[in-house]
Amino acid sequence: MGEVLAQAWAVARKDLVLEFRTRTALVSAVVFAALVLTVFNFGRDPTAVPTIDLAPTILWVTFTFAAMLAMNRAFQLELENQALEGLLASPLSRTGLYWGKLVANLVFVAVVEAVGLPLFVLFFDVPVGRVLAPLVGVIALATLGFVAVGTLFSALVMRTRFAELLLVVILLPFLVPPLIGAVQVTARLFGGRPLSESVGYLKLLAAYDIVFVSLASFLFRFTVDE
Amino acid sequence: MSLAHKGRWITMVGLVCLAGVYVRALAFTPVERLQGPAQKIFYLHVPAALWTEAAMILVGLAGIFYLFLKDPRLDRFAAASAEVGTVFAIIVLTTGPIWGKPIWGTWWTWDARLTSTLFLFFLYVGYLLVRGAVRDPGVRARYAAVLGICGLCLVPFIHLSVFLFRTLHPQPIIVKPSAPSLPGSMLATWLFSLVAFSLLYVGFVTQRYAVGDTDHA
């Protein structure tokens, strides 16, 4: 176990060093998030629909779309010089590889969200100050689940043509439960309602995380071994 | 008798049953008081929705067994089941609006069954696209199994999120017959229809499976 974690950390750190050195993917994802937020601003009629009603949807559509850009990158970078073959021939355990990729993806998405959230507050003037801690909690809870599935699926599609498109299509139905949950909890938070009203959705998000993180950790080996 | 033949026979029997269902539904089952004749489509809609979901569950179960047994027949079954499930999903998604328009006054409603079937449909499309994108049969079977198992686990979450969304939101009261409260004759027709759809599922899958067989021989 200790060794698997050490290997996962080595993989994650390598990915993050590579990412922060080239920065293309990260900058693209952040810019993309900003763009989506901007477009949303022009796509609504502020006199007809109060911002606060649309805000949770805007936030989560932005986050999930930006996250999908991030997840494509995870295994594409292993195809360069067939580094993946080297990884698979080494004593690196498959679970260690998956967890490493998952951690790198989570950090990556967290960075995008950390930039996206203040932009969102700025553009839409949503009072998040009072609910910041629970909001961050919900973001973490929902993000973990769909990034876990996305990481598994990006390994599945990496060698196919149009991998980017295929990933979006197969990931879509899996985004539904966390997205519904996250939007609903966020709406209640913005509405100033107590967290106890969201227990059902929070349980849904937590159950989704538990089921899909363990399932993906188990199934990952079948996506990389020949 | 070859497998394809058997499949064709079962399908025929299923279609005859379905015709029987409609004769019964139109001629011998009372018209639902509130919904009028449009309610008749319900006999097509609900069994198809049930089998859309059952087909996904079977795809997932076949995937689990495939990963352990590595038997290509399991994969062939999963592929057949997914294709038939897709067809059933399309039936639900087209009959739903036809039913919904006269009853609810709009073509599309985010009703629980319709919504879950829509997500299942997306799931099927993704599954079939992945199958089409991988050339090596062994790799394809493995990838399909992984995706199928994830799909199997997603089914309860789709239900749960749609259910939570509905129960926590005040919704206009919709007229919706739920099976146990149906009058006896309607229930009988409905059960008959379920049998017809089960036969259709088995028949279609058997035929599709048999076609896959000759593909690989």
Next chain:
Amino acid sequence: MLSAEGLRHTFGEGRGQVVALDDVSFTLTSGQTLAIFGPNGAGKTTLLKVLAGLIRPQAGSVRIAGGRRAIGWIGHETHLYEHLTVRENLLFWASLYGMPAPRRGPRAAEVLGRLGLGDRADRPVWSLSRGLAQRASIAKALIHDPSVLLLDEPFTGLDLAAAAELRVLLGELRGRGAGGGGRVLVLATHNVDEGVELATDVAFQRRGRFVHLAPLGGRGPSEIAEAYRRAVEQRTGGVTDG
């Protein structure tokens, strides 16, 4: 010790099926170097990938003393990350092999020095020439001091001097093992001249099958080349396979 028993592997199905490995068996002990010669598509890479545990063969088994950890594999590709420096690549691979952190740095420096990369250690891989990248890839494969080395056309892209140096290095590696007993080397190439000097055993592979497997004996390069031509070209009527 490295042994293969009844390895068989095919790709594809039906009429497009290719037999990449056909009943391949051999045993090598420390100090032995098996040179595998075969035309393009003979199945050399497939064999090395099976030995490295990357492809699970459809039949047969591989046994390696020390398991996966004991293998160093140099493939067609370099397995290096272009945007990391040579040293960073080496440190990463060292950590995957569970080498304690304080030992990684000195070990990387040692291997880099041995391959003449000392002054280029801190350059990103993308800035290296093909031959230098190949050397870096060899350094990466040696970082954990493997006792079994699998080399798939390791001389590709190396200049004459570097190729000669690599031959000397491999000769040394074969002789002085970690436990003093020497290492096992498996070297695959389609160029007979490249491998004979190092070999203690030679195999000719054709359509997945070892058509010849014997100790080198006293045979020189020209004799081997002649035997290879007879074993491979005569029967296929050409120099390519499958």
